[in-house]
Amino acid sequence: MIIERAGGKDLPKNPIKGEQFKMIAKTMMGLEEVLAEELREMGAENIELLTRAVSFTGDMRLLYRANYSCRTALAILKPFAEFEANSTDELYDQVYRLPWEKILDVDGTFMIDSSCSGEIFTHSYYAALKTKDAIADRFRKMFGRRPSIDTENAEYKFNLHIADNHVTLLLNSSGESLHKRGYRQGVGVAPLNEVLAAGIIKLSGWKCDCHLMDPMCGSGTILIEAAMLANNIPAQYYRGDRFSFKRWKEFNLLDWKSVKEEENRKIGSLDFEYEIWGNDIDMTVLQQAEKNLEYAKLHHDVMLYHGSFVDQKPPEGRCIIITNPPYGERIKVDDLNNLYEQLGSTFKHLYGSDCQVWLITSDFEAMKHIGLKPSKKIALLNGSLDCRLLQFQLYEGSPKHTSDATD
Numbered sequence: 183m184i185i186e187r188a189g190g191k192d193l194p195k196n197p198i199k200g201e202q203f204k205m206i207a208k209t210m211m212g213l214e215e216v217l218a219e220e221l222r223e224m225g226a227e228n229i230e231l232l233t234r235a236v237s238f239t240g241d242m243r244l245l246y247r248a249n250y251s252c253r254t255a256l257a258i259l260k261p262f263a264e265f266e267a268n269s270t271d272e273l274y275d276q277v278y279r280l281p282w283e284k285i286l287d288v289d290g291t292f293m294i295d296s297s298c299s300g301e302i303f304t305h306s307y308y309a310a311l312k313t314k315d316a317i318a319d320r321f322r323k324m325f326g327r328r329p330s331i332d333t334e335n336a337e338y339k340f341n342l343h344i345a346d347n348h349v350t351l352l353l354n355s356s357g358e359s360l361h362k363r364g365y366r367q368g369v370g371v372a373p374l375n376e377v378l379a380a381g382i383i384k385l386s387g388w389k390c391d392c393h394l395m396d397p398m399c400g401s402g403t404i405l406i407e408a409a410m411l412a413n414n415i416p417a418q419y420y421r422g423d424r425f426s427f428k429r430w431k432e433f434n435l436l437d438w439k440s441v442k443e444e445e446n447r448k449i450g451s452l453d454f455e456y457e458i459w460g461n462d463i464d465m466t467v468l469q470q471a472e473k474n475l476e477y478a479k480l481h482h483d484v485m486l487y488h489g490s491f492v493d494q495k496p497p498e499g500r501c502i503i504i505t506n507p508p509y510g511e512r513i514k515v516d517d518l519n520n521l522y523e524q525l526g527s528t529f530k531h532l533y534g535s536d537c538q539v540w541l542i543t544s545d546f547e548a549m550k551h552i553g554l555k556p557s558k559k560i561a562l563l564n565g566s567l568d569c570r571l572l573q574f575q576l577y578e579g580s581p582k583h584t585s586d587a588t589d
């Protein structure tokens with residue numbers, strides 16, 4: 183069969199063993215640097231920080247490793263085509279000319295996620311639709327039939343990224359988002375995204391070298407991510423083998439198994455000798471935390487307490503406190519302001535100078551009621567919620583603040 187080709191770029195060949203290629207790791211706003219550090223430790227090269235993403239180079243083994251072990255990545259993408267398009271018709275033509283049959287099976291399934299910025303392409307859904315049509319039309323012309331769309335469980339997940347007239351097509355090697363670790367058996371009212379929880383722990387500078395406590399732990403996301411870190415358990419240890427790259431034509435089972443074994447061999451290699459404690463006022467969410475911990479076989483590593491944080495002293499010695507208080511969707515404003523006031527007072531009177539507190543919230547009004555001056559403020563996004571991660575360095579007689587914590 184002759185492949186019609188009138189412009190656009192051919193796809194790069196499947197990488198041969200050890201060949202380096204470019205990858206993009208997607209993350210959440212504010213976690214780019216910690217993700218870059220994780221990738222650097224895994225041997226990634228040519229690392230560049232992007233917006234909510236990090237680009238890097240490496241081989242297929244690094245693609246497997248980043249998927250399996252990166253705690254702060256949402257997905258690992260492999261760019262495979264770049265071109266310019268100044269209209270949706272041009273986008274259709276360029277996409278049509280790419281030899282999709284080298285990637286996709288005619289009987290396979292695919293889906294397209296899209297993001298557009300600039301003035302040419304203003305509707306990302308429409309751009310994705312045009313792209314899908316071009317792929318389907320090419321297959322229909324060549325084979326008389328086409329791969330199907332599957333928005334739930336597609337074999338091939340493509341990302342279409344358009345900035346002005348610059349179009350990039352990427353293959354999502356992860357499939358389902360990497361925040362879905364597989365340990366969650368029960369979900370609290372407002373569980374923290376696992377990638378965000380891991381990112382906050384890394385931003386706090388916790389190096390498994392002191393105790394860690396979450397006084398409002400809910401379903402235990404921060405505690406589980408901390409315990410996984412302390413035990414050197416790969417981020418996707420509980421996920422099973424649900425990765426899109428396993429369905430790729432170029433997938434190498436032996437390499438994947440050996441990367442996994444290398445990563446699993448590190449489990450328990452840190453001599454962690456500190457306490458990880460959680461506390462919550464709500465018994466139902468605590469039971470969910472317990473279920474999650476039991477599933478992850480981390481229930482012996484984490485102590486859970488029931489009650490208000492006002493009565494929960496941290497473990498003796500140096501302790502990092504990381505917490506995610508309610509933001510107020512279900513709580514009256516007065517009660518919430520009062521809760522944040524109690525938090526400030528607890529930090530000041532119950533926690534000693536050995537404690538450093540990190541608190542993430544999107545409630546900028548309630549935040550002012552903590553009454554302590556944060557020593558650091560980091561902007562983060564939790565889904566679409568604009569959040570601040572505040573650090574409170576405690577010392578005897580912590581001063582009352584005068585300025586707005588959201589400054």
Ligand SMILES: C[S@@+](CC[C@H](N)C(=O)[O-])C[C@H]1O[C@@H](n2cnc3c(N)ncnc32)[C@H](O)[C@@H]1O
Nearest residue numbers: 370373374398400401403462463464490491508
């Ligand atoms: C936003 S949720 C935390 C979610 C948690 N990070 C997770 O991933 O599941 C806030 C938690 O604060 C708890 N909470 C509210 N008031 C409390 C109090 N006075 N003492 C302890 N916990 C409290 C709630 O029960 C809820 O589980």
